[in-house]
Each structure stands twice: as C-alpha cells, then as structure tokens.
Amino acid sequence: MENFFHDEIEKSVFISEEQLKDANMDKLYGRYWPDTYIYSVYPAALEGRGDYLCDVLPAGSAPREDGLSAVRTADGIDFYDGGKRLRVESYGLYQSIFSRNKGILETDVMSRKKAVILGCGSVGSLVAMELARAGVGSFLLADPDIVEYHNICRHQCGLEDAGDLKINALERKLKNINPSVQVAKFEGIVQNLPKAQLDEFCTPGDTVFVGCADNRAADVYTNRISIYYSAYFISIGFWERAYAGEIFYHIPGKGMPCYECALGDGGNISARIQANHHIYSNQENTEGLKFEPGISVDINFITTIGIKIIIDLLNQSSEDYIPRVLNHLKQYTVICNTSDPRIGGEMVEIFSYPLQITSSLVVGFGKKQCRDGGICKYELEEK
Numbered sequence: 001m002e003n004f005f006h007d008e009i010e011k012s013v014f015i016s017e018e019q020l021k022d023a024n025m026d027k028l029y030g031r032y033w034p035d036t037y038i039y040s041v042y043p044a045a046l047e048g049r050g051d052y053l054c055d056v057l058p059a060g061s062a063p064r065e066d067g068l069s070a071v072r073t074a075d076g077i078d079f080y081d082g083g084k085r086l087r088v089e090s091y092g093l094y095q096s097i098f099s100r101n102k103g104i105l106e107t108d109v110m111s112r113k114k115a116v117i118l119g120c121g122s123v124g125s126l127v128a129m130e131l132a133r134a135g136v137g138s139f140l141l142a143d144p145d146i147v148e149y150h151n152i153c154r155h156q157c158g159l160e161d162a163g164d165l166k167i168n169a170l171e172r173k174l175k176n177i178n179p180s181v182q183v184a185k186f187e188g189i190v191q192n193l194p195k196a197q198l199d200e201f202c203t204p205g206d207t208v209f210v211g212c213a214d215n216r217a218a219d220v221y222t223n224r225i226s227i228y229y230s231a232y233f234i235s236i237g238f239w240e241r242a243y244a245g246e247i248f249y250h251i252p253g254k255g256m257p258c259y260e261c262a263l264g265d266g267g268n269i270s271a272r273i274q275a276n277h278h279i280y281s282n283q284e285n286t287e288g289l290k291f292e293p294g295i296s297v298d299i300n301f302i303t304t305i306g307i308k309i310i311i312d313l314l315n316q317s318s319e320d321y322i323p324r325v326l327n328h329l330k331q332y333t334v335i336c337n338t339s340d341p342r343i344g345g346e347m348v349e350i351f352s353y354p355l356q357i358t359s360s361l362v363v364g365f366g367k368k369q370c371r372d373g374g375i376c377k378y379e380l381e382e383k
C-alpha cells in the first residue's frame, strides 16, 4: 500500500491484550478496514459477527507469503501481512471501553449492577444501551416481540436485526458496547417471567427493575416483584405520541409507597394529572388500539431523565457518589416535550413551557389496602 509520495503505508492490527495472552484462541475474526489499513480483531464474544481473518499458527511457524498471518510467540502473537511484520496496537479491552467514565462512575461498582429490562422496545432498548455504556454488567431482557421495519425509526436496533427477537437483537447491541456484559433473556411479558430465573439473576441492593412495557398492570406487578428482591424499581411511561411522559421510582426499605400504593387507582396525585391518566394507555383501554408513542427524539428525551434516575439509584450505596437528580426529582415526575395545545391537545396545558420537568408532584399512600402501619403491604410480605 502506497500513498501519494509512494511512501509505503503500514497496515496495523487492533487486538485486545486479553486475546494476545489467550493461548486457547486458534482462529481470529474481525474486520479489515481498507481506508485505514487496520485489521480489527473482534473480542471472543463477537467473533461470530466478524469475517474470518486467519488461524493462529503455533510458535516457530513461518508466516504465510500472502494475506494475514498470526504466529504465536512466548508472550503473545506476532502478525504478518504478505510475510511482512505488522504493528500491533493492543489495549486492555475493559479499561479502554470505560476509560472515559473514569472519575464519574466507578467502573468496578457499575460492573456489579444488574438491570431487569421489562419491554425491549424503543424505551427499553435505549435504557439498556445507556446502562451498558455506564458500565452496568448484567442484564435480564424480557420481551415477546420481534424487530419489525416499523420499529426501526425509534429503536436502537437496525435493519440487520429485522425479523429476530428484540431480546436477541438488543443482546447483540449490548455486547457490541461491552463484550463482557452478562445477558439473560426471557421471551415473554413480565407477568410470565419464571421466579427461578429472577432468583438466579437478582442481587439485593444491586438490581433495578425497569418497567418499559407502558402499561400500569405490568408496573404494579413489577414493583411488587422488585420489593420482593430488595431491588429498585422505575417505570417510564408515555402520554399519547410522547407529548409528555411519567416516571415513577421506588427504593425498597424506605417506607415509600409502591406503584400500586401511589398510582394504582389514580392515588392522591393532583386532579389534573389524574385526569390525564386515561391517555397513558392501561391494558383494558388499549385492546384493539394501536398505541403510538411518538417520534424517537421525544421518547428519548423523557427516557433519558429516567436513565439518569436509574444511575443515581444504582449508586445509592456508593459513599463517594453525589446523586445528580435523585434529591431534586420526587418519586413521581411528569415531563413534557410540548406545552402547546395545538400539538399536544388540551392535556399538555398543565405545562408552563416545553421540556418542563416537574419536581413538585408528591405521591403518598393513595390506596388504603396497600398500607399497613405506614408501610406498603408488599414490604411486609415474607420473602
């Protein structure tokens, strides 16, 4: 390969230090990028997705005369192209991926955190991707649906994923960010998630349940499970076309009302907000109705507020961590994309300006049967 001045441009190899040291690795997969002259060797978790590059030949072998060769050495692998030795840029995969989070999020702490993503559509896929970028190490993905063409303009997955289950497509995306991420999957809705799978996945204090299925029955159910596992809970839901959205969170063991206590029957939240509840689409009133949650940027604005809350929740027990939003946002937050009734209808008239994030809505124990001596009855249940 030559440049304008006939200087030879050297090819080089990107490979992780972990792989250079892995004596069991005998085949390499990845991509060659002709514009940069770089062979990028994929981490083992991604090898099925790359092109076959070459075998790793035993120590002392002669490199091939044409194409890429890899020869094992005492302390790693030497690479050759057309018999010529290549420059190798190796990197500590895990450290490199999260190097830019340093000083903001503790990578080791985050890697122990676990997220149960209930609903892997536009909202759940964004939550999962952002949590993976924040360093969350384990995911349990639950969703019964497949990726269809009409999902793509809002989903983190793309055309190459069409036809596969959303949980499989999202797993690929997560591993593309962090190949060491642990992914468990369930093809179905939260109400059918087997207890055994949750028992195996959940670690008290390190787990968050994220309700993204956009129906209240699922959120009531999920919050009850999260309490059982001493896990955090958050629900991210939307009004029609994502003109506005609602976020509710619950921290176990703090005497907070659960989703059912607070919102299950409309609760004691303000009358205006309560009047908007029918827009939210609970299971009964959406039968036969295709719920359209709006364009990606509107969904993502509201979802991002939820993700910030999740990161604060997961760092609750880290001494040095200063919460970004949790001390300012109450348990129930309503967020708008528009306050203009010409766009959002009369429902958005409660907002004073676009992109408003309420911080004043206080919820309490609205539902009497959920409370026992000031504590949600689910917190008192035998575990």
Ligand SMILES: [Zn+2]
Pocket: 257, 258, 259, 260, 261, 262, 370, 371, 376, 377, 378
């Ligand atoms: Zn309750």
